[in-house]
Amino acid sequence: MAAASPVSFDDVRAAAARLRGIAHRTPVLTSRTLNSAVGAEVFIKCENFQRVGAFKFRGAYNAAAQLSPEQLAKGIAAYSSGNHAQATALAARELGTSAVILMPEDAPRSKLAATAGYGAEVVTYDRYAQDRTALGEALAEDRGLALIPPYDHPHVIAGQGTAALELLEDTGALDALLVPVGGGGLIAGSATAAKALHPGIRVIGVEPEAGDDTRLSLASGARVTIPVPRTIADGQALATPGEITFPINQRLVDAVSVVSDEEIVHAMRFAFERLKIVLEPSGASALAALMAGRVDNPPRRIGVIASGGNIDTERFAGLIAR
């Protein structure tokens, strides 16, 4: 008998209630140009417009909000070089507590500043010499902080699932849902919501070609570890699927497509020039898969999660010029 999933549709609905009025209900964008280009009706869930510029706030807040008052009084912590850092910092501020965020000392200045700007204490480390997991756990234990993991936690996963829940509430039934895959939290939560609402929906993950650990793991039936991927999609540059996310995705994800960095840049350019929105590389990967023909037999009505838009103008200009 299969074990019960650590994340149920009720958990996603409870997360949605918790996030109401705190996270943004992000818009769903459509484009005639895009529909003609791909021969389908496409609905883009714009998580680049989410607070902190990415879906990560949903999961971080949903997890932090379920801590005990005693734990919240002590504070929370996270380790992240990316959007989860800002997400946890903002979740702490919204809940009236403090956050300590462990970030690599060579993280983009803008991300360090943004995280500190939400009122968090930023602790830096040397990512080439120090192990962030050990450091993060030591830091949390020393100070009595609750560590909010970036994806491998049922409350984080349930929070991320509210993105798909909102999308499907707005669009009604879809034939497929394309979701970027990093650690697998967004797709695990999204698939939980999507399959509960519409059991026939195809949930398709999208990974960068160089970082297809989830695709390989699904194919081999167990979590595979690959060399740390080199890809512009920094939010998806993970070496192995999550312990908690992977079994969920094994059960609920129908396929994983991969995209090249060039295909991602093409989608970022299209988003900029035609949709007038800013997507970071990871945030554009699902759109890229659809536009590059990486989705087999694309069905008629397709949801695409555009997961984030945190990229500064200089990096954007550099990627476009490649």
Add this chain to the structure above:
Amino acid sequence: MAAASPVSFDDVRAAAARLRGIAHRTPVLTSRTLNSAVGAEVFIKCENFQRVGAFKFRGAYNAAAQLSPEQLAKGIAAYSSGNHAQATALAARELGTSAVILMPEDAPRSKLAATAGYGAEVVTYDRYAQDRTALGEALAEDRGLALIPPYDHPHVIAGQGTAALELLEDTGALDALLVPVGGGGLIAGSATAAKALHPGIRVIGVEPEAGDDTRLSLASGARVTIPVPRTIADGQALATPGEITFPINQRLVDAVSVVSDEEIVHAMRFAFERLKIVLEPSGASALAALMAGRVDNPPRRIGVIASGGNIDTERFAGLIAR
């Protein structure tokens, strides 16, 4: 006794009815970061998300839709190097007629292609050797086409006013409304709607420093002609206010602020990095005026029209790198 205005609030409301289901009702964006930065509650009307990427579609369609069936059967025409070209081309297609658009032969390839992509016939001319007004009028007369002017027509002005009408419907009363000024059509229509709904609202125009023909004209009480302005805000690089727009703006516009190209780039960068939206220079000028402190005594609740987002990635990168 003052002559009746060529554009009434009823005209704007009639335009809104005509545009329903055809133009987008564009979103109104808010940002906590922006509000803290300027110390006000700011509501950005995102006309960069309008069809063709700018407010221009509102006016072009509203004018074309009021032509007689006989005239529509013959076709329409426009001369424009910018967003009005695409707007007229799309209006023609929506109305089932043809369009001939006169564009400078050195217009950006992307704009020539986009205009042709909407099904228009594009006729190019040498802007250094030929007079576009004379050419356009000759072309329209030869072929029996109705010329849709970019701003100096009551139907165009009424159409543009629907941007402010929608904004105020969404926000309720505002203390001030900031509107980019080129030929003056957008602000004339917007002021007509805004002052009818909320007589106390301050309507503030924004021009590039180098192209302050409307500011000078309002100060001197008559239309002034300046040298063709050199500014990155190409949509606002006009030498003199419109014949029809100017008297309306004399009556309804409370002040005109000016912004530098650097202030515009700063606002474009802020829009990209924090709001995750793409604005072209003209489209960012009103936001720039607010952010640069160019608006005297900014009141509590301010509407800002972000008028367009048509800029390709290469030009954007070039402006950001300056």
